[in-house]
Amino acid sequence: MADIIVDDGLLVAYADNQLDSEQRELVEKALQSSESLRLKLNKFNTSGAILRANLDVGQEVIPDHIRHRILMLDQQIKKERIRPRLETEDFTRDNGLLEIPAFLRRSTVEDSSLSFSFSEIDILEPAVFQNDVEIPNFGTITPNDSFSIVWASPLDGDFSIFEITGDNRKLLFSGKALNGSFLDVPPLVRVSAQSELKLEIKVKNSEETVIITKEIRLKVVSVQNNKEKWEQGFSELLAYKKEFGDCLVTQGYKTETSYPLSQWISEQRFDYKTKKIHEERIKRLEKLGFDWVA
């Protein structure tokens, strides 16, 4: 039988099982008649086995926090694509000093976009936030200001905010959030210097496993002096009554200028129920025929 020439390239490809049947047959014929080729094949087989054994991707398992980070990142990017940029120009300052609520303490600030994100919320022990924080190039937000939180988790969930003073744990606010929606936190969620706020967030994924999100993006969308804010709401309600003849604002209603009148009314009812609204404001609203029960 004539010698069949098999070069090293073909032989290593044979060793690595990269040849088609015709090529394999050719190499196998050559191997039968060449001891040196067989020796070389053994070396290729050995080095291939070492590479596979040491670089076996089966040994590499993606850590849960990386998996979670990729999924969060994906959701965040998708959301940024579809969500219009939020207006933040309506921020006002009171004597140049606004104080931010304490539970934004451990947040990071993305320059002037006024976005915040919690970096680490422990799964078993929710983070405790305390003290105030100042937003660079902006100031701080006072406890009298209201704010909204953008729920940027890819999952739907419940959230609760507790005020903790010593051993006392008081539920300040709780609600539900859908993916990408706003958690509108009413002005009553305020922080005193001695207390702590605990933000607990429970979410369920598609497999119904309860987890607590590790990363939440927060965005202050509208901060105004509380009095100005109330007066704006009252004047919007006044305009509504002039136009429609009553104060029966439907749920979710926003004015032509996108003012969330329905939300403002809910806040008044909540404050009334919890006895946090000033007597003078009660009178002014009742004079308009405002109904305290929804």
Place this chain on the structure above:
Amino acid sequence: MDFANTLIAIWPKLMKYSRSLTKGNYAAEDLVMEVITKILESAERIDPDTNLEAYAIRAIKNTFLNEVERDKKTISEIKVSGESIYEETCDENSGKFTESEDLEKILMNLGFKCKEILVLFGIGSSYKEIASLLDVKIGTVMSRMSRCRDSLTDQLEAS
């Protein structure tokens, strides 16, 4: 295509390849995450039929080389086996290796091109995929693979 879940599935391969470039676990993870972020951000512009694994590996290599250039890290061009190859001489290994450090050292000694082709094979890429990733003919893969395997065998026997 569900880019996020596909990237999660191929993450082990990307990490193995990234480690072969960066020589450090943390640096490798950063590199992979940077590429994953870029892919997710540009997902709308990527053809759904694209082989995402090949795309990501290519992106990792390009990103790494760009970073090296940008950071002006010490890269020396050396000649091995008549080929011009790059060898990273900066040691930024601040993490631990999860695989054999001996093999890692040997691969580093073989130079960039050998290390690259051997790692790609080791993580399960076929010759055809390697040819596509490196933008060379399959015959080139076969000849380079045989040379690099010879070098690897020599180094293993000497160690």
